[in-house]
Amino acid sequence: MRSPLKKIPASRARLGMYVRRIEGKWRDHPFWRNSFRVADTPTLELLHALGQHEIWIDTRKGMDEEAPVPPPPHGDVLPALPDPLPEPDVTRTDFGDDIVRAEAIRERAKAATRALFEDARMGRALRMESLAEVIDEVDNAIALNPAAMLSVVRLKNKDDYTYLHSVAVATLMMALGRRLGFEGTALTELGLAGLLHDIGKVGVPDATLNKPGRLGPLEWASVRQHPEIGWDILRRDSVAGPVALDVCLHHHEKIDGSGYPHKLDGESISRVARMGAICDVYDAITSDRPYKRGWEPAEAIRRMAEWQEGHFDRAIFHAFVKLIGIYPTGTLVRLASDRLAVVLSQSAGSSLTPTVRLICAVADGEPLEPEIVELEDGVDRIVGIEDPAQWGVQVPQLLRV
Ligand SMILES: [Fe+2]
Ligand SMILES: [Fe+2]
Structure with a gap:
């Protein structure tokens, strides 16, 4: 479509x-x-x-151009991509439209990544053609509404974790890259690096990757090999450029030299690998895994801020916090006016004043007009974070409105 x-x-x-x-x-x-x-x-x-x-x-809400560009021809090398999610006949806000569109892009990106991992698992040549297409789509979605694209890649179930984690890291890296001034092919390379960074996990047994309990020493040693296995796969095929190779090999290095596989430290870790480390950890700890529930984004940012000294590049982490926000998209917040609201997107100024949509009054739970409030204007302010479960609220549904 x-x-x-x-x-x-x-x-x-x-x-x-x-x-x-x-x-x-x-x-x-x-x-x-x-x-x-x-x-x-x-x-x-x-x-x-x-x-x-x-x-x-x-073009759904208004006229298209006079001579629409014909759809690209389908080469038989592309894996079959699923149809986009069905479009229910409802009127959505522009934000809801962007969420639904981002979900369709996420599904196509997941299918292309799954096909890529299959190739790697079977020892076949990697089919990269469809990746360029999905990276382009993800980049367009980020340009249009980064909050929508970032929020839909966070939600995963355990069966497709590896593929969606790759899509999420690609999305985070491109969104972060835009903030740090990357453009054009440099952005595409970041996206590709994100999709490929964990390709070496095809060399780690599934039972180990999905083990609910603690890993034993041998299992842990096997997991720690995935950067080098991935690097070998990418080099063997010569399909990836230097950025993807570097991020694949070094996304588990830490600034204090305690990472793996090479115990690199500080400046000896490239900028793109330092970006990869931050995006990778954030997505991993905000996702549900067999052994633990994912943290809410706001909690994840708080924990990462505590670890940042030894683990992460300080300047890149600060840019990352500006991107995600102190109150990330989907956070349920209580306002000083005793109203409950959901965070839609970050403001250009302070991380403390995102754009929110009103939900209900705190006192009696009475639904409010779904008005959008730009807290940057100073009309109201956040006084706390609320637990969606306690209010019986499904955040993904709220964002799709
Ligand atoms: Fe990894
Ligand atoms: Fe990863």
């Missing part, structure tokens, strides 16, 4: 299109909203005046 969202130069806008987002900061353009229908000529002229500045249009 082709995505309903499409990036075009503003000069190609026409009446009847629905603009979902204008690239860049709001100061760069004259529109006070980011999403709107091109309903009149003055609006159209303002858009045309932006020239090559890029805009995202939603």
Whole structure:
């Protein structure tokens, strides 16, 4: 299925299109909203005046371009990808739309990663073609709404953990890379490195990877081989560039030299491998595993801040916290006004003032209009984090609204 969202130069806008987002900061353009229908000529002229500045249009809510680009031909080397999730006939908010779209991208990325791991397991040449396609899709989704894409890759069940963990690390690395100034092919390489970083786990028995209890010394030694096994697989095929090879081999190194396989320390660990270490640990500890429940993102960030001294690069970790937030997307928060809200996305300024959507009054649980409040404006503030289970709230469902 082709995505309903499409990036075009503003000069190609026409009446009847629905603009979902204008690239860049709001100061760069004259529109006070980011999403709107091109309903009149003055609006159209303002858009045309932006020239090559890029805009995202939603072809489900408005007109498409006159001559749609034909879908890419299907080569027979690509693994069969599943159909996207069915679209229920409901009206969603723009945020809910982005979540549903991100879920479809996550499923396609998972299928491509599963096919890749199968190739590695069988000793076949790795089919990389479909990876470039999914990395492109993930990158577009991050550009449009990083909070939506980051929140859908966190939820996994134990059967597809390895594949979704790879997709999650790829997403985190590209989102972090954008923050750190990576562009173009450098971003693509980060995504590829994320998808491939644990490919060496095909050389570790499943019983060990999924063991509910503590690992014995031999099992632990086997797990610790996965970076080198992966590196050998990638080198054998010569399919991965230096970034993917480096991240695969060194994503378990720690700044204080206590990591593996080479006990590298400080600057001797490359920047991309230090980024990989942070993204890898965050996703691992926020995911449910056979031996423990995943932590809530806010709790994970707090714990990682405690460990950061020896484990992580301080500057990269700070950029990561800005990306994820002190109150990450999906966190249930209590506001000073005694209202309950769910965090949708981070604000450009402080990590303490995300954008939230109201849910209900604390006093009587009375549902509130699902109004979006930008806490950055100072109209309200967060006074605490609440447990979704205690309120009988399903966060994934809340975000899909
Ligand atoms: Fe790993
Ligand atoms: Fe990993």
